[in-house]
Amino acid sequence: MTPEQLSATIVDVLTSLSEEGSLSLPDGVPTSVTVERPRQKGHGDYATNVSMQLAKKAGTNPRALAELIAEKLRASAGVSAVEIAGPGFLNISVEAGAQGALAADIVAGGSSYGHTETLAGQKINVEFISANPTGPLHLGHTRWAVLGDAIGRVLSAAGADVTREFYINDRGVQMNHFASSIIASATGAEKPEDGYAGAYIDELAKAVEAARPGIFQLSEGYGEGERLAAVREVGYAIQLREQQEQLAFFNTHFDVWFSELSLHEEGQETGGVPNTLARLKDLGHVYEEGGALWMRTTDFGDDKDRVLIKSDGELTYFASDTAYYLNKRARGFDHCIYLLGADHHGYVGRLKAMAACVGDDPAKTLDVLIGQLVKIMRDGAEVKLSKRAGNIVTLHELAEEIGVDALRYSLARYPADSPLTLDIAEITKASNDNPVYYVQYAHARTCRMIANATDLGMTLDDALATFDPSLLAHDRDGDLLRALADFPRVVASSAELREPHRVARYLEDTASTFNKWYDTKECRMLPQGDEPVAPANLARLVLVHATRTVIRNGLDLLGVTAPERM
RNA sequence: GCGGCUGUAGCUCAGCUGGAUAGAGCAUCUGACUACGGAUCAGAAGGUCUGGGGUUCGAAUCCCUACAGCCGCGCCA
Incomplete structure (x- = not known):
């Protein structure tokens, strides 16, 4: 039950x-x-x-x-x-019998146990990270990588139709700063004022040269402008590919890599920028002032109106954002989830107002999750990062030093809105100080137990065929069964609230309940000594299989592996 | 000044869509090794849930207020 x-x-x-x-x-x-x-x-x-x-x-x-x-x-x-x-x-x-029956149901459900239909029929877009393709992904992106990915998984488990999307900011002046920084590194010219620095730029310069030998050599018909465009294109491609590879290594997957530039291309019917501007004009939400074009977002609760086209004729980032939102809606998304850092919370008001301007109810279609920033400590001191000084803690370095599972889990077990301080020594520790290993250990333990049972000729098929749930009558059996029974609603509420940390906390509790059960003499799964295999032993084999299923499914929702041995 | 987030055990944090005696891990102390993997388990100790009001059968949770910390308030991207 x-x-x-x-x-x-x-x-x-x-x-x-x-x-x-x-x-x-x-x-x-x-x-x-x-x-x-x-x-x-x-x-x-x-x-x-x-x-x-x-x-x-x-x-x-x-x-x-x-x-x-x-x-x-x-x-x-x-x-x-x-x-x-x-x-x-x-x-x-x-009653023990009514409760114990669940163990067999979980085994039958397998990898789909815990999945529900609570969000069935909803088409949800989850956009996260969305970094500029002008440098490596760093600590600041790491938390959103984990949370965005886990939120996507949890929403899917709750029955939603989910698209995970990375918005590539491949348009704008920063791309030119990026290109000229690479050129400066390659040619020894002076770095531009707002340029990028650091070892990664020097490495990029070499990679760009390797990809297209002679690209930095000016010649007749190949002037500064042509070189800038060529380096921008090649450097961008290399940097983007690196981000993609590192995210794949970090077990973070996207369904769509969306180019901002594509919003400005010809032929974007709905959701293109020109199209969007025309629509806003039709709706009467824009006006000109001081040579600029403004959106009247204050009509819908924003602090001030926002510029779409600057007086110099350049489009703002916000113009792209608006078009992008319409583009998502045109692709059929009922909900657009944005994961933003606390340093961007000022954007929430204008995003909501923008959605209202185009006729949507932001409370229904838009879901902005603000995450607090992460600090990282090493030897008692904060590791500061400065892109300008080139002192970057990259996602990739962190993942390699700490381990993908430990890093992901350490970030996934806290709610997004709590400011977080991670101690490198703390989360690299391969001991029970570290909850990720505690949970993984419990899983490995179930696997060992099942292997031992197999050696004794106890098979799952036999156990299921003769399964008598009323034999799981000990208090500890009940505790474990009730813990396993909670899993579906934990997943459903994690999805509903967009809070995957609930899954992590649940796994820690459940692993603990399992370990307590394991240490209970009356709840042995394997017969002791020369005793024959009793029906209760077989019933508990089903329970161990069920536990393994739940821990594995839960870790999978966090993008963390469930190793069979450690 | 305005706005967002945070304030819970010595430390790191859960719990916050109102429920019974406020929880976990670490650290400290005491136990269990004839062990289905001890990366485990049993137990002790540790609290004015930042302060003050309010709402009700009931508040860490909701409302108001004060204080403290972090962040944000561009025709930047």
Whole structure:
């Protein structure tokens, strides 16, 4: 019996009370009720606060309503005991057989256990990182890589149709600064004022020369302008490919790499920039002032109006942003999720206003997640990074030093809006100080146990064929089963709230519950010594398989591997 | 000045869509090695949930306010 099934059972009880007239609910019977796992032992396997929630509406008091519900609930299949406690809590105990059946269901579900349909039918675009292709990805991008990727996975698991997208800022003056910085490195010319510096620029210069020998040599018909364009193109291609390779190494995957430049190309019907500007004019949300073209975002709650075309005729970044949003909507996305760093939170207001300007309800279509910045400590001092000084902590260096799994997990286990300080020594430690290894270890342990069982001739097929769930009757069996039963709703709420850290915290709890179970003498899976294999041993083999499935599925949602041995 | 985020055990942080005695890991102390992988488990100790008001059966959670820290308020990208 899962919490969802128990909730349905309680709803049935309410319906039945309502039909026989002993309960009157003006708003009708709720479709589901809250069922939670009490923290306290002795408060039953599950608890519900329905009677407190409904007492006022029903014109009665919580204790009296609880009595009514309890009486019927006690007679329900799978329920072994119901007690009323405190102001009107119902503490419910579940029969071992009803609860144990879940283990076989999980095994049958396999890699899809935990997946739900709570977001079915929603087409969601998740845009994250979206770095300039003018340098390596660094620490600042790493958190969004992990969170964006995990959010995408969790949304998919909740049934949404998800596209993970990287917006390439390949247009704008920074691309020319980028090219001229590479030229300066190759030719010894002076670096431009707003240029890029650092060892990576020198390496890029060499790579550009290697890719197209002689590219830096000016000649007749190949002037400064041509060289700048050529270097920009080649340097961009190399830098972008490097970002893509490093993200792949970091187990972070995108469905679409979207070029900002493409929004300005001819033939962009919907969502192109010219098209967008025309549409905004038609809608009456733009005006000219001081030689610039403005969008009247203040009509929709922004602090001030925003420039689309500067007085020098150049388009702003915001013009592209608006077109890009329309482009996403034209591609059929119901929700556009943006992951932005705290240093960009000033953009939220204008993004929402922009969506409202084009006729959308931002509360429905736009979801801006602001993440706080990450600090990194080494030997007690903050590792500062400065792109200008070329002192960059790159994503790739971090992933290599710390390990992809440890780095991903360390970032995934905190909510995005909490400022984070990572200590390199702390997260590289290969010990139980490090939650990622604690969880992975529990998984490896299940794999060893299953291998040992196989050596003794215990197979999953036999175990399932003879499975008697009522044999999983020990308290610790129940604790483990209830932990496993929570997985689907943890995934669903992680998706709903866009908070994948919940999955990580759940895995830590579940790994702990599993280890406690493992250390319980009465819950041995393998027979001891020369004892024959008993039905209870086989039942627990199913339970171990179920545990392995849940941990593996959970780690997969975070993009972390589930090793079979460590 | 305006706005966003944060403030919970010695440390790093969960819990925040209101529920029962506020949790975990680390660090400290005490135990379990005839071990299905000890990268584990059992236990102890550790708290004015930043301060002050309010809302109600009930507040770490919601509202107001004060304080502290980080970040942002361009015809930059």
